[in-house]
Amino acid sequence: MASLAQQFGALRCPPLSTTxxxxxxxxxxxxxxxxxxxxxxxxxxPVAISNAQTRERLKLKEMFEEAYERCRTAPMxxxxxxxxxxxxxxxxFDFNSEVGTKVKGTVFNTDASxxxxxxxxxxxxxxxxxxxxxxxxxxxxxxxxxxGLQEEFVIIGENEADDSLILxxxxxxxxxxxxxxxxxxxxxxxxxxxxxxxxxxxxVAVVEGLRGFVxxxxxxxxxxAEELLEKELPLKFVEVDEEQSRLVLSNxxxxxxxxxxxxxxxxxxxxxxxxxxxxxxxxIGGINGLLHVSQISHDRxxxxxxxxxxxxxxxxxxxxxxRERGRVSLSTKKLEPTPGDMIRNPKLxxxxxxxxxQTFRQRIAQAEAMARADMxxxxxxxxxxxxxxxILGPLTTDLPAEGLDLSDIPAAEDSP
Numbered sequence: 001m002a003s004l005a006q007q008f009g010a011l012r013c014p015p016l017s018t019t020x021x022x023x024x025x026x027x028x029x030x031x032x033x034x035x036x037x038x039x040x041x042x043x044x045x046p047v048a049i050s051n052a053q054t055r056e057r058l059k060l061k062e063m064f065e066e067a068y069e070r071c072r073t074a075p076m077x078x079x080x081x082x083x084x085x086x087x088x089x090x091x092x093f094d095f096n097s098e099v100g101t102k103v104k105g106t107v108f109n110t111d112a113s114x115x116x117x118x119x120x121x122x123x124x125x126x127x128x129x130x131x132x133x134x135x136x137x138x139x140x141x142x143x144x145x146x147x148g149l150q151e152e153f154v155i156i157g158e159n160e161a162d163d164s165l166i167l168x169x170x171x172x173x174x175x176x177x178x179x180x181x182x183x184x185x186x187x188x189x190x191x192x193x194x195x196x197x198x199x200x201x202x203x204v205a206v207v208e209g210l211r212g213f214v215x216x217x218x219x220x221x222x223x224x225a226e227e228l229l230e231k232e233l234p235l236k237f238v239e240v241d242e243e244q245s246r247l248v249l250s251n252x253x254x255x256x257x258x259x260x261x262x263x264x265x266x267x268x269x270x271x272x273x274x275x276x277x278x279x280x281x282x283x284i285g286g287i288n289g290l291l292h293v294s295q296i297s298h299d300r301x302x303x304x305x306x307x308x309x310x311x312x313x314x315x316x317x318x319x320x321x322x323r324e325r326g327r328v329s330l331s332t333k334k335l336e337p338t339p340g341d342m343i344r345n346p347k348l349x350x351x352x353x354x355x356x357x358q359t360f361r362q363r364i365a366q367a368e369a370m371a372r373a374d375m376x377x378x379x380x381x382x383x384x385x386x387x388x389x390x391i392l393g394p395l396t397t398d399l400p401a402e403g404l405d406l407s408d409i410p411a412a413e414d415s416p
Contacts, residue, residue, distance in 0.1 A: 097155060099157060100154065100155065100156075102153070102154050103119045103153055103155060103167075104151070104152050104153075105119035105120075105125060105150070105151065105152075105153055105167070106118045106148065107127075107148065107149045107150075107151070108147055109147060110139075110145060110146065110147060113128065113129060114127050114131075114140060115132070117167055119165070119167075121165065125153070125155075125164060125167050126166055127145070127153065127166075127168070127169065128168075130170070131156065131166075131168035131170045133170060134170050134174055134209035134210075135209060143169070145169075151169065153167035153168060153169060153172070154168050156171060174210075177208045177209045178242040180208050181208055182242075184237060188236065189236070190234050191236075192232045192233070192234060192235070193212065193214070193233055193235040193249060194206050194232050195229055195233060196211070196229070196230075197229075198225035198226070198228070198229065201213075201215055202216045202217075202218070202225075203216075203219070203228055207247075207249065211247070213246075213248055213249065214235065214250065214251060217252075218250035218253070219251045220255040220287065220288070233251050234251065234254035235249040235250065236250050236253040236254045237249060237250075238250045263318065264319065264320065264364065265317060265318065265357055265360055265364060266317065267315055267317050267353050267354055267357045268284045268315070268317075268318065269284070269313065269315055270282035270283055270284040270289065270313070270315075270330070271283045271312070271313055272308050272312040272313075273288065274310060275304050275308065277293075278293055279295075284328070284330075288328070289316065289327075289329065289330040290327070290328070290330065291308075291316060291330040291331070295329070295331040295333045296308075296342055297340055297342035297343050298333055298339030299339060299340040307342065307343060314350065315349075315350045316330040316332055317330065317334050317353070317357050319331045332346075334356065334357070335349050335357060336349055337349070
């Protein structure tokens with residue numbers, strides 16, 4: 001016996017007409033089994049689903065057609081951002097990426113090789129560690145370059161691998177250093193320079209981050225290049241030429257300027273450089289002064305080595321200096337509270353040095369005042385006289401402006 005599905009599949013029924021349905025409605029009852037099978041095999045409400053999809057497609061089509069028409073006829077309608085605003089924004093974030101152009105950027109990452117910088121370009125820019133500072137450093141953070149730092153950089157190249165730009169701070173600092181040197185030269189300033197190298201003609205000193213040349217003829221001392229290495233010397237600018245990269249310095253000019261500041265009776269700190277039979281050479285801030293054996297102590301010094309040794313630090317007083325020859329005479333003898341203290345108790349001499357030097361200067365001032373008074377004694381037309389403090393000033397009221405009348409002064413008598 002054939003199955004029920006096979007039986008229904010073999011049926012060939014003509015299309016039902018309205019007339020036939022109406023005609024048989026009263027005479028026949030619907031086959032409930034057949035209706036059940038057909039309902040189970042057919043999808044639920046296919047017409048309703050088809051109509052919903054069609055309506056959705058039509059709605060989307062209308063939306064796209066409306067948007068297309070609006071873009072074609074009035075693309076900027078309802079948009080606050082105008083075409084001028086667009087060009088202005090492009091100009092704000094666009095910049096010249098040619099070599100030598102200065103750009104502002106923000107550091108956002110650092111490592112041992114350098115730093116990544118955001119310069120609002122299509123890609124981040126790179127600051128190599130060698131371009132981070134005019135001085136030699138091993139890490140960019142030694143130059144204060146940390147994430148978040150905002151700085152002005154200069155473009156010095158482009159990385160062909162990823163089209164990123166290469167930046168430099170060193171180039172900017174280099175230009176500023178030359179400008180600073182020109183300013184210091186114009187002001188005739190004395191500054192310190194560290195000796196970092198030497199050649200046949202002189203030594204190389206670093207000033208303001210730049211390497212300058214100091215000829216041997218412009219060094220005041222007779223020290224060798226090896227002795228000067230790693231030392232700091234007072235220097236003045238002789239030539240500053242950025243175009244030719246020429247920076248020439250002079251230690252002699254700086255020393256002459258320093259010597260001009262040395263006054264007779266000044267107390268300075270010095271270091272014993274060498275000993276000779278006739279005295280000791282003392283370095284007083286780059287100037288070599290001679291402490292003669294006769295000026296060490298009031299007591300006789302038979303052997304200088306028993307009192308001083310190279311490298312000793314001591315206080316000395318300026319006795320005199322010859323600016324033209326660069327010679328300075330020194331003394332510790334004038335600083336002794338009592339004769340022989342420099343031999344027996346040099347520490348006491350150095351403790352009382354300023355006090356003893358002040359006394360020495362006062363005696364010098366009084367002697368000079370007395371000498372001037374003697375010169376003016378018979379020159380009343382000068383209008384000056386010596387007061388009780390040994391200072392020259394205007395004539396006092398007890399002395400007539402026309403001078404002294406010597407006619408009433410008795411003649412001098414021989415002492416018995």
